Amino acid sequence: MALPDVFNYFLPVAAVAIVLEWLWLTRRLHRPYRGREVGRNVVLWLGYEGLTWLTGGLFIVIGLWGYEHRLLDFGYSLGAFVALFFVEDFVMYATHVLKHRCRFFWAADHEVHHSSSEFNFTTAFRNSPLAPLSGAWLAWPMLCLLGFPPAMVFFQASLSRAYQCFTHTSTVRRLPAAIEWVFVTPSHHRVHHAKNPAYIDKNYGGILIIWDRIFGTFQAERDDIPCEFGVLSEFDTSRVGRVVFHGLGSMIADIRRRRGLAAKLGTIIRAPSWTPASEGGQTLGTDELR
Ligand SMILES: [Zn+2]
Ligand SMILES: [Zn+2]
Numbered sequence: 001m002a003l004p005d006v007f008n009y010f011l012p013v014a015a016v017a018i019v020l021e022w023l024w025l026t027r028r029l030h031r032p033y034r035g036r037e038v039g040r041n042v043v044l045w046l047g048y049e050g051l052t053w054l055t056g057g058l059f060i061v062i063g064l065w066g067y068e069h070r071l072l073d074f075g076y077s078l079g080a081f082v083a084l085f086f087v088e089d090f091v092m093y094a095t096h097v098l099k100h101r102c103r104f105f106w107a108a109d110h111e112v113h114h115s116s117s118e119f120n121f122t123t124a125f126r127n128s129p130l131a132p133l134s135g136a137w138l139a140w141p142m143l144c145l146l147g148f149p150p151a152m153v154f155f156q157a158s159l160s161r162a163y164q165c166f167t168h169t170s171t172v173r174r175l176p177a178a179i180e181w182v183f184v185t186p187s188h189h190r191v192h193h194a195k196n197p198a199y200i201d202k203n204y205g206g207i208l209i210i211w212d213r214i215f216g217t218f219q220a221e222r223d224d225i226p227c228e229f230g231v232l233s234e235f236d237t238s239r240v241g242r243v244v245f246h247g248l249g250s251m252i253a254d255i256r257r258r259r260g261l262a263a264k265l266g267t268i269i270r271a272p273s274w275t276p277a278s279e280g281g282q283t284l285g286t287d288e289l290r
Contacts (some may be wrong), residue, residue: 003155010162017166024171025120028109034118036238041122041241044112047129055132063153066145074147081156084148085207088156091139092206097217099136100201105117106272107247109134115237116248117230119193124165128244160206164189174221184209187221194227232273247272 026032066268074080100112112128143153167189175185184205192203202219205212212218233250237243254267263276275281 003151005158006155007158007161010165014121014124014162014165017169018282021121021169021171031283033120033122037116037118038122040237040240040243041116041126043125044129045125047244048088048127048131050127051129051132055137057139060150062138062141063144063150064066066141066143067148067150070145070147072147074149076149080148080152082098083141084152084156087148088143088160089205089207090142090211091143092160093204093208093211093215094236095136096204096206100204101271102269103251103272103274105134105136107251109136111231111247111272112121112243114193114231115235115243117237119170119190119227119229120170121165121168124168128246130248163207163249168193180209181213182210183207188212188218190227190229191219191221193229195230195232196228198225199224199227200232228276 015214022033047225074083100106109131109176112131113123113126116123116126140153140157141150144150147239167184167186169186170190172186174187175181175183179185180187184207188203188205188209191199194200199219202217203209203212204217209218233246235242235246251267255264258264258267258276260276263278266274266276
């Protein structure tokens with residue numbers, strides 16, 4: 001069964017949304033896009049897409065292998081599409097938690113996405129060109145091993161990616177309460193991108209916010225705490241190369257500097273702000289900050 005790559009069809013819609021947002025910010029708030037930051041977002045996106053094309057072949061090979069050895073068989077029924085909608089969105093939630101709470105994935109994959117102090121539709125395209133090499137995407141071919149056809153997994157993943165672009169904006173304040181309760185909205189994702197202590201490590205959902213409500217990672221946007229966007233490890237983001245390699249560079253420097261296998265391993269697999277006992281044993285960015 002041939003299913004479309006929704007994300008590619010969605011790109012013209014995203015382009016219109018970017019123009020409308022730019023006009024809105026300029027006319028209403030007199031706070032236009034910062035051209036250079038938008039340029040960096042576009043360069044990072046092109047790099048990400050390029051590497052994704054290279055690893056895409058591997059994705060298909062592993063997905064087909066998984067489907068050949070599938071544990072269950074869901075086929076192309078309506079029920080299978082509905083089941084995959086929930087299962088894929090949960091995988092998105094779980095891998096997103098991993099990308100925030102394990103320094104390797106934060107450094108190699110996700111810091112770039114959060115590194116801008118701006119937050120608009122173009123931020124959705126700000127991804128690390130190194131991200132496809134981190135291997136976090138391997139969770140998706142595993143859905144084929146579970147029993148979902150590869151084309152269906154690819155379709156749902158592209159649908160999710162397209163949806164998530166619309167959550168990157170400050171132009172939409174709140175949506176009706178029922179939508180805010182079930183789905184990830186711009187308000188929820190603003191909180192996710194904010195570095196305020198009350199907002200750190202919250203709202204990991206892709207399409208559904210229910211996973212955050214279930215697993216205790218939900219935080220509503222508060223009128224008394226305006227979102228400050230960016231990362232806690234403030235660094236110079238004016239050069240694309242620095243943005244891409246900052247995370248891995250600082251992780252490798254910490255590994256080399258720290259003594260003992262436990263400290264070195266902890267630097268790789270524990271939270272990005274974790275420090276060994278000899279340095280205070282902190283894990284900023286979790287409950288300690290609130
Ligand atoms: Zn994130
Ligand atoms: Zn985002």
